[in-house]
Amino acid sequence: MTIQKIDVAYTAVATAENGRDGRVSSDDGLLDVVVNPPKAMGGSGAGTNPEQLFAAGYSACFQGALGVVARQEKADISGSTVTASVSIGKTEAGGFGLEVAISASIPNVDAATAQALIEKAHQVCPYSNATRGNIKVELSVA
Known part of the structure; x- marks a missing residue:
């Protein structure tokens, strides 16, 4: 498989803490959400x-x-x-x-x-x- 080179126009950055049962936030602070596994996968479903x-x-x-x-x-x-x-x-x-x-x-x-x-x-x-x-x-x- 060949990886295609792109002329980068923008790079988004987000960080996850505690994987599927934690939170995800973007470097600019606009995205900051709690993440949880869905109930169908044994999670609480309390977050996205x-x-x-x-x-x-x-x-x-x-x-x-x-x-x-x-x-x-x-x-x-x-x-x-x-x-x-x-x-x-x-x-x-x-x-x-x-x-x-x-x-x-x-x-x-x-x-x-x-x-x-x-x-x-x-x-x-x-x-x-x-x-x-x-x-x-x-x-x-x-």
Whole structure:
């Protein structure tokens, strides 16, 4: 596998304390959240969890990529939403892995156009590029 060199525009920094049962904060202080495993994984569910944070980042990033593609295609995506569902579970090798389902609602275009737009956004989105070939990502139009 070859790692692609990028021209860095921004670097985000966050620190975790006590892993999945602690807190996560960004270096600028804007993010400071308690993290706990979900109840389904034996946790208290009292805070957010890493999968929710990943889903939030992926959905926001994908929505941004959709905007880039829509401008190129001159498509009206006003009122659109992107939902990322992130699942965690055991792998065949005995570790843990993730799966992602991306669902986009784009009310001002027909279904075929919406599907084409999300497939193109999947090629542009940095999260999609980071996960491609590593985890299962399913795309759908809501």
